Structures are given as C-alpha cells and as structure tokens.
Amino acid sequence: MNQQNPVFIPGPTNVPESLRKAVDMPTMDHRSAAFSDILHPALQGVKQVLKTREAEMFLFPASGTGGWEAAITNTLSPGDKVLAARNGVFSHRWIDLCQRHGLEVEIVDTPWGTGIPAARFAEILAADGSHGIKAVLATHNETATGVCSSIAAVREALDASRHPALLLVDGVSSIGSIDFRMDEWGVDVAVTGSQKGFMLPSGLAIAAFSPRARAAVESAKLPRTFFDIRDMAESYAGNGYPYTPSVGLLNGLKCATEMLLAEGLDNVFARHRRIADGVRAAVGAWGLELCAKSPDLYSDTVSAICTPEGFDAGRIVSHAATVYDVAFGAGLGEVAGKVFRIGHLGSLSDVMALSGIATAEMCMADLGLDVRLGSGVAAAQDVYRAGADPQRMAAQ
Amino acid sequence: MNQQNPVFIPGPTNVPESLRKAVDMPTMDHRSAAFSDILHPALQGVKQVLKTREAEMFLFPASGTGGWEAAITNTLSPGDKVLAARNGVFSHRWIDLCQRHGLEVEIVDTPWGTGIPAARFAEILAADGSHGIKAVLATHNETATGVCSSIAAVREALDASRHPALLLVDGVSSIGSIDFRMDEWGVDVAVTGSQKGFMLPSGLAIAAFSPRARAAVESAKLPRTFFDIRDMAESYAGNGYPYTPSVGLLNGLKCATEMLLAEGLDNVFARHRRIADGVRAAVGAWGLELCAKSPDLYSDTVSAICTPEGFDAGRIVSHAATVYDVAFGAGLGEVAGKVFRIGHLGSLSDVMALSGIATAEMCMADLGLDVRLGSGVAAAQDVYRAGADPQRMAAQ
C-alpha cells in the first residue's frame, strides 16, 4: 500500500504532520504536573469545539463505541426505556449496544438515506405522558449513509411535550467538521472519537455530559468502572487520571483543538462544506445519486454514492485499493454493495479531494460504468475555484 | 521537563526508537487487507509471549483497567462470587471494580508487601464444596508494593480441591518482563496492557482467554459490548475489528513481540532480573529495605523502597521531578509517603538504570537522608559488571 496517497474513508482521517508529531511523544510521567498541562487544555479545547459552557468533558482511552457505552451506563439503569431511530449501521449498532445492556429500546425504523424522524419522535414523546422514556438517542451524522440529521429538531420534539428524557447524541462523524451546538440544542451527552474531526489516530472516546446528565449519574444503575465518569471527574480535579492515560493522544487532542480554533470553527465548517459540495457536484456529473434522499440531509463529512442497479459497489472499493492504492469506504449493512463512500472530513484539502474524485472516476470506468473521465473532476474544480479565498486571489 | 532522561516509573516504560516509529503510522484503512497483516501477527506474537497454545487473544483500545473489566464481564454474572487477595492498590482496585459490577468478592486481606496467600486460598476453596466461588482473581505482580506472587501456587490451591473456579490473572506489570506461563499455570484469563513489558505507549488492553474462559462467555450475564470478546472473535475471523482499532498501537504490538522474541524471552527475563538485582543491591547499600518482605517476592519490574520512619517518601519523587527531571513512582494507597518506587521494566539498559540509581542517591542526600553518594551505584555496578555478557567480554 502506497502510504503517500490520502485516504478517503470516513475516518480515521488523514492525520496532519503537526498532529502526528504531537501524538508521538516520549514517555512522560502521567502523575507529574506536566500531565495537567496537557489534560486541562485538551478538555477546554473540546468544550469550545462543542460550543458548550456548561457541559463537562470526559476522555476515555477507547473508541466511539466506548463513548456510546459511557453515555448510557452513566445515565441509565437496566430496564430503562430509550427512544431511537434506526436509519443506518451506526444507529443500528448503538441500539444493539443498548439492548445488550438491558435497556428497552423503542426503535423507529426509518428508511436508510433519510434522517431522524423528528415529527414521529414528537408524537411518541407526546404520547409518553408517564415519561417512561428516559433518553432519546440521536445519531447526528450517519456515517453509513452520509445523512446528517437535525439535532435541533429532535430537541424541539422533546420540548414540544416538555418531555424530560435525556438527549444523547452520537456526533462521532460530525463533531469538529460540522457545526455542533451542545448548549443551544440542549444535548445531554455528546459522543465522539479522536479519529474523525479531530484528525488524530483512533484511541480516544470523547464524551461530554450536560449538568442534567451529570446529575443522572448517581441514580444510573448500569454497571461501569472503566467508563465511570465519576472516577474521571474526581481524578481530573486532582490533575490526574483514574488509570493509565493515552498521554500522546491527549496531547494530540490539545493540539488538534488549538488547530481547529486557530483556523476558526466557521472556517473549518465552511471548508468541509466546500469540499463536500465539490464531491457532490462530481456525483451529479457522473449521473449518480447520493444515498441521502434530499439536500437538507447531505453530510459534509461523507458521501454515500449509489451505483447503478445490478452493479456491486464494493468492487469500486476493492479496485481502488488494489489497483490505485486508494481507500474509499464500502457500503455497510443494508446498503452494502449498493453504495460506496467518499470520506471528506478531517484534514483534507481541495487538492487532495480532487485526487480522490479522479480515482473514483478511473475505477468506475475500469469497471465498466458509464462515467466520463474528467467529468466529476471538472464539476468539483468549478466548486473549488469558486471556493478559493477571494482575498488571497486579490492578493496575487 | 527534559525529555531525554529515561523515566523510572513502573510503566508506561521508555519506548524504544523502533517502536516509536512502528506506532507512528500514517492513516490506513482498517477494513483493508493490510490490516490483517498487522492484527494477526500481533495476536500470534502475544500468544508466544504468554506461553500459551490454547488461549485466544483479544486486544482492546483501552487501559489495563479495561482488561480487568473484560476479564470479568465476559466470564461472570451479577451476584457471582469471586475470591481475591488485597495486598496492594492494584488488587484493591480490581476488587472494587468487581463490586461495582455486582459481584460478591470474598476478600482475603493480606499485609502489603506480602504475596497472594495461596495456603489460605486453598483452605477457602476446599471449604467451598458447593463451588459457589466462580473465579479466583490473582495479581501476579503488585505494582504498588513490588511484590511478585506465585501464580503456580494459586493454581495448586485450586487443583488441591479440584475446584472449578476460573483463574483470572492481572499480569499488567509482569507479562513481557517476567516469566508468565499461561498454559502451564492453568490461567483462564490473563490481562495486561501495551505500556509495560511491551514497551509501547498506553492504549491497548490485552486479554487472553483459555478455552474454559472462552466457553464461559455464553453464560456470563454481566452486560458488555465494548469489551465483548464475541464481537472481537467474530471480527478477527473476518480479518476485521468490531469498531475502529488503534492501528498504530497494534502495529507497535506486532513489532514489540517480534523484538521480545528476537531477544529471546529467557534473555529478556534475565535482563530484567539483572537490572532489578542491581537496583536491589543499591537499596541494600543505602541501608534501606524493600516493601516486599522476602526475596521470593521481589519483583523484577519494580522496587518499592521504604524510607525511614518519619520521612515523607513522596518528597523524593517530587524532588527528582523538579530538580533533576527524573520520574520515579510515588507510594500509593497504604504505603503512600512510606515508599518510593523505581520502575525497571520494559526497554531499559543497565546504563540507564545506573542513572536512575545515581539520581535517587542525590535526591536522598539533598533531602537529608543518610545515604552515601555513589554507594548504591557501586553496588549496582558490581551486579551489572558480572551481568555483562561474558561471551562479548571474551570477544574483546
């Protein structure tokens, strides 16, 4: 595998040089004062990225799945009822995790390619006068289908019936790349990982708890130790960690948040929007459609692209890997074989994106799809040219 | 903090140059074939280090604490009874974790500085005719006190009464540095982390399950998803991973096991023995005593050194950090303030060890302890000279 081509999987993302170096630290004593100078800025930086003043941040040496587990075990008890939509592999997996932990999940099955049905949620919550539903689970960005749902709408569904259920949000493939407003949206637990918008290797689960979620921890009866936020909170207060931390990744997270905040969150989001617009323009030029059913659902971090009926989309992914040393995402679950995915999140430039689009084009042509070479690239170039900073243009 | 001095904490250990580079990988697609070429050699390498042919290996993106949780949640059910000795902070914490997961722990309180009381275990197990005890927990090497217990003796205690309880062993600070014979000792679950004998950064929990432990997973009712070995096993079989893996650390683990096996496990253990002998000789020369009560308990990975009555041992640790940029381990729990610890595991050379010993000497002298400068170093040098490979000597 040529290690110089960028990857176009929807995470882990390409790691910028400076973050590679931030993570690659010599061993330091995590019980020393120096650790505190890494931990607290990392926590503070994540808070700013999540746009929250109220929530507390917790950083586990784990993956996003661990973050999901932390979200429910710290807030719920066996037998508790939660409400969730199933519209892709990742929402499916979170539901599965809840069931395996003894929760009762009211599943709203939703066509893949569509978003969280907030209106249906509102009905269900309104009907739940006894407040049997303890939490609503929402996958902000379904990585499997490239669908970004409105969390604000889910909050409205809760507020409409003044329902007290906690709002637990999977922001794994959105946070850091797509606007996320924890406080404004009344999110109670937000979960993400180091390997997406934070542009780091995998290995950190990031979970943010609102004061309400934080308060729920005392009555939550699901067993937990590794993921217990109380141990974390107590340790952080003493500038420590409840077990051995992944110091390099924490240092990377500190630097990643500095990088994002230095670029400016709005600029980061606009860059992701522009790059995604280019990919979508390419998809249109190829005569193909996204799995996401409507523009309001289009994800700025990953595009799941439907291939023609009867064609195995997985062949594009394996062909790209084998022949061109380029990694795309395969379709997962219900859409396996029907879509291939271009990840366009994290540290990606327009120029890198163009090489991914050009490669997808070659693969489709190699495999006999009716795609004109250069067509998608040209459509994306149009977007990227328009997106090139006019101030810098003027400075020429 | 001068990043060039070695650390002398009992883990994370000094990371060798080649492993730094093995971990620091550019992003690769963990769903590609290349991932399999990392995962399977890593699993196979760990098996060899554990001296097991029968057990299955599981690698979680977590810390050793996560490994403990994996050990119990995959084999036990709420209300199950387990037997454990409490003879240091880490055995204490594992017991606490069990209790928080709803297990009933029969605790044998054991003086810190002594080992697992195998005879007492034998009595308890013999008396447990109904086999109410489902598992025996054993901390191979108590990092807090520098005590290495005999796991073979615990196995004998079980065998004496043909007790079917599972034997779960915490080998976090022993495996890879001290001989560990999973099959010979009949260990059912062995737990360790990446950051000790494997000389890597923290971030991987390593858990090995014997066929019996593997069979127990179906009836084990403790909730788990992140740590469920069934998902792991199924994914490994398909050359995959149940969620996003820490690819760099897995690659590091592959290389670390290659490194250990290339040196030869017996040579690795002999090196740790020699370095530890040097440290112990120094302690003797200083007129101090180890926390470990007798030579058969001395740990080859960490020495907890008792300071004189009335002296706060923590001052040595903070003085070394502040004045000499050297990290030692503080006393934890019951022995806080009474001992300081010199970690001597992982990738350490005699030469590096001498600088730690020399620093400890300066600190003790600075703080008014009656220690003659050079005395500990000289004692250790005697050991290290004798330990210098006579074949290489001859080759001069």
Add this chain to the structure above:
Amino acid sequence: MNQQNPVFIPGPTNVPESLRKAVDMPTMDHRSAAFSDILHPALQGVKQVLKTREAEMFLFPASGTGGWEAAITNTLSPGDKVLAARNGVFSHRWIDLCQRHGLEVEIVDTPWGTGIPAARFAEILAADGSHGIKAVLATHNETATGVCSSIAAVREALDASRHPALLLVDGVSSIGSIDFRMDEWGVDVAVTGSQKGFMLPSGLAIAAFSPRARAAVESAKLPRTFFDIRDMAESYAGNGYPYTPSVGLLNGLKCATEMLLAEGLDNVFARHRRIADGVRAAVGAWGLELCAKSPDLYSDTVSAICTPEGFDAGRIVSHAATVYDVAFGAGLGEVAGKVFRIGHLGSLSDVMALSGIATAEMCMADLGLDVRLGSGVAAAQDVYRAGADPQRMAAQ
C-alpha cells in the same frame, strides 16, 4: 502552507514515509562498527542503481552543486579545457562553476528545449587532434527545460574520434528515475543528489568515478580537500569517513536503494514514464506545448510547459502556492516567465499526479487562460488507466 498536499517541484521530491523514518535517526557514533553497516550497503546500492560494476561511489554531505565541484576538482587542473553544451540553467551553472575554477570551457550554445548536440560534439572532438579537451560535460536531464539528452550519443561522439576526454555527467534529475547505464555508456563521473530519484531530503552529493576518472585524481591539480575522493576512499576502506558524515541521510540512501531495487529499476523507470506520459497528455489536452522540442527529448522527471505568448507563467506558480497550497516549479533563466514546470519524479503515484494536474488546470482557469477544466485530468486518466497493472486488474 498545507503540508499534506504533495509537491510538484522537480526536486526535492516527496519523501516516502519509510525514508522519513530511515533518515530520522538518533545519534550514533560514526566511528563505530555500526556505521559500516550503513555506509557500505549505501555505496553498494547506489552502484546498482547506476548500473556500474567498475565505478567507485563517493557520498559527500553537500548538494548536487558540490557533486559537480567534486567531479571537476578530482579530475582536472587549472587551465584545462572542457567541452560543454549550454541548453538550460543547470548546464549553464556547471559551466560557470568550471570557469570560476579556472577551466577553459568550450561552450556549445544550444537552444533551450533542445538536447546536447552530439553531432556538433563529434565535430569538435574530431578537430581536437591534440586532445586539448580533457573532459566533456553532459547534463543528462536539464531540469530547467525538461529535456533529457542521450548520453550514449555523447559517448559515440567521443568514440568516433577515439578521443580520450573524460565524460562527466550531471545525472541529478535523472538517476534513480530514468535509466542510467554508467558502464555501458562509458561515463567517467556521474553526479547526483539525494533529493531527486533517491526520494530523500537534500544533503548528499553522490559522485561515481570510473577507473579512468579515479586514475586522473593523482594528476588533477585543482585544489580540493572537502571534496577530495582520495580521503573518502581511504576512509571508506577503514569503514570510516574523513569528517563527520550525515549518518541519517546515508541510512536513508541505503534504504532508498533497497526500495528502488525491490520495486525493480525497470518498474521504477516505467512508472516515471507512465506518470510523465499522463502529464504530457494533459498538456496536449490543454492545447499547450512543452519546452522540449521533440518527443525523443521529453523528460520523464519534469515537464516544462510553455504558456501563451504574453502571459507570465510565473503567475501560475505563485497562484498555486498562495491559493491552493501546491508547489510547482517556476521557469528559470532564459525561460523564466515563459514556462512553468511540473516535477513528476521520485515517490509519486498516479493519484498524486492527478491532483497536480487538476490544480494546474484550476490555476490556469483562474488566471484567464483558455483551458477547459477536467480536460487535462481526463487525458491523464486515460494514460493512468491503461497503465494500471493489468495483472492486478486481472486479480480482481
């Protein structure tokens, strides 16, 4: 500057991950035996890349310019006459260096964009019955114009009149990327650097001396010490170096030659040919012309592309750098403002090349040139698809 976009300058080239790590070594004692295990394989590897059995290799901590200086100071004396063509900036600079060292240069001024005029050389050499010309200088690949000349033809020109002049060849931007046959072509001194076909950072001048060139060193009167190959030869024989070597770069060179030989030199050359063909196809699709006047002169490592009359080609280079964070080469010397250059040598993949072509397209469009977006990319894709390994295609 986004550090994740590839560079498209004609060297230094993109450094592969594995070579980055090979160069980034901790300090080692260059007077130890371990140094010999780096030096000699590096020397041996370079020999194989140069296709010579007879020549001796010398590795200086310097740039290619230092290599030129080593070539002449070790073989010539003040007042000696040399023959050289001037058809680009780099041949011009080598001539200048000769003049500053007191050599008399018979310059054959040659239109930029054309190659070494071997027929004219033959005439001059034939007319030089007294053998006043001591050396013929030849720039194999003119980096400024993207012209690759035939060294075999220069050798024939010498042989035609049995002229004994030494043949000194600048292979800086060819060796390692374009076929170079030192023995077959009768090259007496070949010069290159670490930062082109060897894919390393700059910092090593590589000079190969044939037995005849090696013999000339005793009578050569140009002063030299730093570049004296006699000191080098004597030190190498003792596994040493005459002064402090750049150990990391030497280790990188060892690894780079292993990498090239593992890929297979023919495969390396074919890859460069294919990538260059794609770039040239793009240039054709843009309706532009290369500076190189005819296909037999086209360089497989760099394309100098003529922009329309009246347009300042340098604007493309600065625009690409400022707006798209991509580095192209500017026109130098006579062709400054008239051409821009795309370097396509070293560790480059088709996919990376496509992103360079796509960027050049956007720049030209941004700056008002009549270039259709996607046109060059499509033309290159056609080449790269055909070039995709059919065996791997079949393996799908």
Add this chain to the structure above:
Amino acid sequence: MNQQNPVFIPGPTNVPESLRKAVDMPTMDHRSAAFSDILHPALQGVKQVLKTREAEMFLFPASGTGGWEAAITNTLSPGDKVLAARNGVFSHRWIDLCQRHGLEVEIVDTPWGTGIPAARFAEILAADGSHGIKAVLATHNETATGVCSSIAAVREALDASRHPALLLVDGVSSIGSIDFRMDEWGVDVAVTGSQKGFMLPSGLAIAAFSPRARAAVESAKLPRTFFDIRDMAESYAGNGYPYTPSVGLLNGLKCATEMLLAEGLDNVFARHRRIADGVRAAVGAWGLELCAKSPDLYSDTVSAICTPEGFDAGRIVSHAATVYDVAFGAGLGEVAGKVFRIGHLGSLSDVMALSGIATAEMCMADLGLDVRLGSGVAAAQDVYRAGADPQRMAAQ
C-alpha cells in the same frame, strides 16, 4: 546497538526530541516564501549565539571541514601565508587543508594538551613587519585533546603589533556550548557545524564573516563555487539559496537557536561548565589526569582522559561499545591509545552524564584498571548536587 543510551562522543551530540521533529520535515518548496521564514530566523539566531552584530552568517550543506574550506577560499589566495598552531588532530587537519589549497602555513608546533601559544604568535606577528602573514588560524577548542584556548589572547597578539592578518577561528566544538564573542574578540571568520552545540544532526557548516573578511572575498583568488559566500549572500538577499538547501536542518537550526536563547546563553554555558566539572571531578577520583595540562585549558565540552602508561585507552572505547552499548570518543592522532574522551556537550543533563561516568568506571574495572566503582560517580554527584538550582530546591 541499544539506541536508548545517550552518546558520549564529542559530537554529533544527543539530539533533543524537539529538534528531531524540527529537522524531520515533509518536503517544501525552497523557492517559496515559506523558506524565507526558516532561513532568516536561523541566520539571525546564529548571530546571537555568536555574539556578533556585525558579521554575516553563511550556512552550507556540509560538515565543519567544509566550513574551514569556506573560511580560507573566501579570504585568501594561492601562496598566501597563514600562521597556525598545531596542538591536536583538528588543528592539524585544518593546516593540511590549507597546504592542499596552496597556502604557505607557518606552523607553530605545540605540545598536545596545551593551548594556542599566544605569546609565540605575538612574536611571530611582530616580526612580520611586511605583513606577509595574511591570516591567523585558531582552533578555539581542540576536540582531540579537550583543550580550550583563549581567542582573546590571540586577538591581543595581533593587536600588539597592529597586525592586519585576518583571525580565522574553528569554533566547531565550542560554539553554542562555550562562550564565544565574535565581535569582542575581533574574530574575522568563525566556523562551526550543526552537530555540536547546536544539538542537530551533522550536515550544516556554519561560517560567520566579519565585515573585513567579507571585504577580502573580492580579492581572494582561491577557486570556489560551492563554498562561495558571494552566491550565498546574493541568494539570501532574495530569500533564496544558491542551490538546493537542507531545509530540515535549517529549520532545526532555527529551533536550536531559539532553544539556546530561551535557556539563556549564560545558563547554557553554566550547564556545560557544571557537567564538565562533574566529569573532571570523576577523573580526579579515579586518580587519572586530563590530557589538558592546566585548568585554564580545560574544555567544557569534551574531556580527554589519560590512561596509565602501557594501557591501550582504545580498549575502553571498544569495550563500552560492545559490552555496554555506550559510545565514548577514542584518542586521535598523537594521543591515540593514550586517552579516551567523554563528550559532554550539546543536549546533556547531569543525569545522563552520570550514566556515562558510571559506564566508564565499569569499563575501566572490567579491563583491570585500578578504579574504585562508584568513586567517580560520587565525585560528580557532589558537583551536580551543588549545581542543582537552589531556587528550585527552595520551591520544594
């Protein structure tokens, strides 16, 4: 070779983590504006380290030997007479270089272990009424013997007879570690390398030219191109470089000077003094003597230690390398076999120094020398304890 032990050769020195990372850069376009942001701060930083406001800095991709060559070829002409003392291998080599470049060297042979005989220089210069001597060469710190001479005294020797000869100084193993006052001492050319006080890998020759030296360049007739400071000066003025620069090393130099200036030059020199004092105390405790004849000559960067008559000092060096994986410096030239050298310059901590001293002790004992284990360490510890920052002590 264990890559974790520090090296104790008198350069290249141990490279700090941050400088390793500064040097290990991805490829950038050295013709871009970003290069200027590396080059000029590096030049400026070196100026401050040299304590000069007037001199111009030149940075060549070469070793210190290249710096010597730059010093003479830019200021002198064939047949010019220079005055030099020969008191070690490095002064010897510089003299040899001059002779090979056609200079007439008036050599003052001086016993190895003693310094530059300034009084004898004064006599010779006073006697040179015709000012036939064009330059005086001075080796500030003889790395072979561990002798640091007074450059101020050489300047006085020149001033005493108002002799206009240029003062060319080899500061390779002093600059950055020992005080160097270019302007105050009236140094005309100062030469050093990247791999000593600047703590970087080898690969940069650093040469500083006073206005007088700078003026001499026009009349200097020694041939040069690679080392011609005029090309350098012209290129620097245009934010460029006359050929391909070693960008990573230049970036490392920028960071190294920032590091030195942040620590404070006086603190850097005091640290070297303290560490050297410790080594010298150890030598005394061993009952051995330095090659340097008197305390005013003791070098703070390297100690050459005389072993007893009849003992081959080289055995210590090879024994340390083979048995303990530690690199010391061998004796060179006249003192080969008579001394071994401990380098203590660059990025070294007291703690690292102690491991070197402890290793030397073990080697000497292993090889039968009458050295008491721990004796040298204890003597050095005494120095390092006293040297430990009392303010930090107080802060405990």
